[in-house]
Amino acid sequence: MTTTTTDAATPVASRPRLSGWAIWNMCVGFFGIQIGFGLQNANTSRIFQTLGADVDSLAILWIAAPLTGLLIQPIVGHFSDRTWGPLGRRRPYFLVGAILTTVALLFMPHSRELWIAASMLWIMDASINITMEPFRAFVGDNLPQEQRTTGYAMQSFFIGAGAVFASCLPWMLSNWFDVASTAPEGVVPLSVRISFYVGGAALLAAVLWTVFTTREYSPEQIEAFEQARPETAPAPARGLSAWMTGGLIWIVVGALGFWAVQASGLAKELLILAGFIAGFGLLQVLTGLMRKGGGSNGLTEIMGDIFAMPKTMQGLAVVQFFSWFALFSMWIYMTPAVTAVHFASPDAASAGYAEGADWVGVLMGIYNGVAALAAFLIPVIAHRTGLRGAHAINLLLGAAGFFGVFLIRDPALLWLPMIGVGFAWASIVSMPYAILSNAVPGRKMGVYMGIFNIFIVVPQLVAATILGVILKTFFAEQAVFALVIGGVSFVLAAGASLLVPKEAA
Incomplete structure (x- = not known):
C-alpha cells in the first residue's frame, strides 16, 4: 500500500486509490477467517448431535457464537481505533485472533463431552471475532470512498472461496480419499477431525499473508483525511436523565421477561434473552453514573457511540436484524432438516445421517461458491439500482432459496436453491459495510464496525433462544420449518433495505 505523508493539521482531499493487487492482499486474510467460520457453521450441529444433543437443544448450544461477538467486537473495535505499533x-488483532482460532480448531473435534464442545465453540467464535472485526474497518481505513464497494466485494469473494473449501472438506475426504465419515457413538468422525486440522493451518497462513504484505495509514494521516470530509452536525449528547431512565426501562422489561418465563413455564432459553435486555439496561445506568462523576473510559465511550449512531446506521440495523435471523436459522437447522426430510435419517449415529450431513457440507460449499462469483456481479448491480436496491434484490433471492429447500424433496436438486442463498450471502457481507463505511468518521471506523456487529449478534441471540421453542411448540420439532421462518425474515429484510435513509444509496 502506498501511504501519504502528512501531519494532522494539513487536510488531504482523499485517500489515494489502491491497485487491484493491493486490495487483493488486504482481503486474503478473510479467506482464512471464513475457513474457520465455514467449518464451524457446517459441522458444529453435527458434532453436537454426535455427542448426544437433541434437535430442540441445538439453538441454545449455538448461543455461544452471538454472545461472544456481542461482547468482543465493540471492545476490539474501540481499542483498535486507538492502537498503533x-x-x-x-x-495486531488479525494475528492474535488467527493464532487463537487455529488452536481452537485443533482441539474442538476431539471433544468427548457435549459441554467441552460447546466451550470450544465459545473460544473459537471469540477468536474469530477478534480477527474479523478489524478486517471490516481495515477496508474503510485504507480505501477511498469510490473503491470501498470493490473492497468489500473482494472480501465477499474470499469469504465465498474460503467457505467452499471449508464446507466441502469432510465430503472430499470421505469420497475422494476414503476417510471414514462415521464413527462410534460419541466420537467425531475422522473426516471432520482432519478437516479442522487442515482448516486451522490454512487460516493461519492466509491471515499471515495479509499481515506481512500490507501497510496502514497512521492515526495522524487518518485524521488529515477526516479533516477534508464535509462536516456533519454531531449528535446531541445524552443527558444523565436519559441514561438513567432508559436504563431502568430496559432493566424493568428484562425483569418482567424473567418473571413471565418462570411463571408461565416457557422454555428456559428465553431467560437468556431477558438477561440480555436487563444487562443492556444496567450498562446504561452504569454509563450515566460514570459520566455524572466526570469519568470517561471504554464503556462510556462505546455506549455513547451506540446512542450517537448516524441515521444510515440505524436504518441498516433493521436490515441486519432480519438478514442474520434468517442466516442463523439455516446454520443451526440445515443439517437436521436435510438429514430428516431428504435422507429420512434423523439418527446422528446412522449411515444415512452421515451421508446427509456430508451433503449439507457440499450445499454450504455451493452457496459460498455462488457468493464468490456473485461478488463480481454485485458492484455492477449496485451501479444500476443503487446500493439499497441491489441489496433488496439479493435478499429476495435468498428468501426464494430458503423456500426452495422446503419445497424440493429430491436431495440431488437442493443445489438449485443454494444459488439464491449465495447471492444473498455475498450481498450481506459486502453491501451493508460499503454503505456504513461511507457514513461514519474514519477515526471511529473500528468501534462503529464493532457496534454494527450488535445488529448481527442480536438476531442470532433471538434465533438461538426462540427458534427451538417455536419448532417444539408449533411444528413438532420439524427442523425444516426453521428455514421457512428464515425465508420470511429475508423478505422483511429486503423491504427494510429500501427504507434505509437516502444518503445510504
Missing part, C-alpha cells in the same frame, strides 16, 4: 492499527 510496529504492525500498525488493525493487524
